[in-house]
Amino acid sequence: MGINYRNQMGGGKSSTISAIRFISMLLIVTCHIFQYYDNPLCRWLNVGVQIFFIISGFLYASKTIYDPIDFFKKQIRKILPSYYVFLVFAIIMYVVFCRDILTVSTVIKSLFCVGTIKGLGHLWFVGYILFCYFLTPYLCSFRDSIKEKKMLTKIVYYIGLILFVQVIGFLLSSYFLPDRIACYIIGFVLADLYRTLTRLESVIMDGILILIGIVLNVIRGYMEYNGIEISQTLVNAYVRYAHLFLGLSIFLILKIILANIKYNYLYNWSDKYSYHFYIVHLLFILSPFTLMNVTGFAPINCVLAVFASLISAVILFQVTSIVAKK
Numbered sequence: 001m002g003i004n005y006r007n008q009m010g011g012g013k014s015s016t017i018s019a020i021r022f023i024s025m026l027l028i029v030t031c032h033i034f035q036y037y038d039n040p041l042c043r044w045l046n047v048g049v050q051i052f053f054i055i056s057g058f059l060y061a062s063k064t065i066y067d068p069i070d071f072f073k074k075q076i077r078k079i080l081p082s083y084y085v086f087l088v089f090a091i092i093m094y095v096v097f098c099r100d101i102l103t104v105s106t107v108i109k110s111l112f113c114v115g116t117i118k119g120l121g122h123l124w125f126v127g128y129i130l131f132c133y134f135l136t137p138y139l140c141s142f143r144d145s146i147k148e149k150k151m152l153t154k155i156v157y158y159i160g161l162i163l164f165v166q167v168i169g170f171l172l173s174s175y176f177l178p179d180r181i182a183c184y185i186i187g188f189v190l191a192d193l194y195r196t197l198t199r200l201e202s203v204i205m206d207g208i209l210i211l212i213g214i215v216l217n218v219i220r221g222y223m224e225y226n227g228i229e230i231s232q233t234l235v236n237a238y239v240r241y242a243h244l245f246l247g248l249s250i251f252l253i254l255k256i257i258l259a260n261i262k263y264n265y266l267y268n269w270s271d272k273y274s275y276h277f278y279i280v281h282l283l284f285i286l287s288p289f290t291l292m293n294v295t296g297f298a299p300i301n302c303v304l305a306v307f308a309s310l311i312s313a314v315i316l317f318q319v320t321s322i323v324a325k326k
Contacts, residue, residue, distance in 0.1 A: 017055055018267035019258045020251060024048040024055070025274050029309075032122070032285045033302055036292050043224075049125055050183045050247030056129065057187025060136050061143070068137035075133040079275075082320040083126050086279050087111070090120060090287075098288045119287030125278070131176060132184040139188050151196060158189045179240040186248060206252045213249030216242040276320075277313035284308045 028048035035042040065071045087110055094102045094117065101118050109115025113127030146157050162185055169178025194202055220242040223235060284291045284305040291305040292298075 015261050015263035015267060016255060016258050017059065018263060018271050019261050020051065020254045021055060021274055022267055022270040023254060024051040025270060025277060027051070028122075028278065029281060029285075029306060032282060033292070033305070036285055036290070037298075044246070047243065047247040047250055049122075050180070050244060051251050052125075053129070053132065053180065053183035054187035054190075054248060054251045056132065057184040057189075058191045059187075060133075061139075061188040061191035063136070063140060065137045065140050071137060072133060075130065077324070079126060079130060079133075081324050082276055082279055082316055083113075083123070084111075085320050085323060086316055087123075090117065090283065093289060101288060119289075120282055121286075122278070122282045128176065128180055129184075132181060135181070135184075136188075139185065143188075143192050151193075151201075154193070158193075162186065162189070177240065179244050182241075183244055183247060186244075187251075206256065209245070210249045210252050213242075213245035216245050217249075273310075273313045273317055276316045277309055280312040280316055281305075281309040283312070 025048060027045055031042045031045035031048065034045060063071075091102070091107060091110075106115055106117050110117055110120075110123065113130060116123045142157075142161060146154050149157065162182055165185060166178045166182060169176065169181060193205070197205065220239055223238070283289055291308055292301045294301055294304055
């Protein structure tokens with residue numbers, strides 16, 4: 001008998017997913033604070049967005065999409081209004097206070113979600129998640145086409161699909177990196193497999209994936225800190241996929257640890273405002289408007305930056321709600 005992951009994690013509110021989402025946001029903020037201070041640990045903490053992609057794919061695997069166009073329109077309405085409200089505000093700030101940083105090219109690319117303004121590089125996420133939503137109806141069709149296959153055959157089909165997307169991504173990518181898209185697809189695949197695997201089989205699969213993540217990142221650590229004489233392009237590609245598995249391993253470990261955690265106000269806030277918090281937070285950490293140098297005491301600066309991000313996230317949510325009603 002399979003585990004009902006739809007009720008536990010894929011359908012409606014899930015305390016486990018909410019807790020993982022909250023921890024992912026903490027990882028993102030911590031990573032960017034470390035990046036501000038040029039701490040090399042930021043490269044290892046930079047897994048929060050990968051986990052977000054995995055969560056999104058995981059949740060959408062339970063969807064049945066009857067009208068792909070209507071589905072994509074709903075996702076656009078969910079993602080783009082907040083993005084554009086913030087982007088307009090940011091552009092005005094840049095024009096008024098640091099016009100030399102802004103270029104027509106970066107503004108146009110940002111408007112079409114295929115580029116970012118200096119200091120707001122985290123907004124690459126918006127274009128990527130929209131592309132993942134565009135893929136979702138096709139993933140659902142693929143899922144339905146192989147649902148009667150034996151488990152091992154399904155796994156082979158899914159691995160083939162992931163590899164196919166990666167090859168196409170490498171051939172066509174200029175802005176989109178295929179390993180980031182793979183996070184979403186892997187989350188989708190995991191959720192589908194969990195619905196038919198037994199508890200023991202799910203534990204074994206989790207264990208294998210976590211072990212792969214550990215091994216890949218031990219090798220990555222050796223490569224980064226000792227150096228090896230091979231093509232830097234190959235090293236960079238390896239590091240990206242090792243990083244993918246690091247995010248996947250953390251997701252799986254958190255899923256196990258937090259399986260029985262209770263829903264609370266903190267997770268409710270995170271569910272409601274995490275996207276808006278993500279959109280605004282870098283403005284106060286790595287942009288020209290950073291609050292990380294307001295005082296001579298780093299902890300106070302960090303608190304100020306996080307507090308400003310929290311307040312701005314709520315304001316962005318409210319303003320977007322008003323704009324969307326008009």
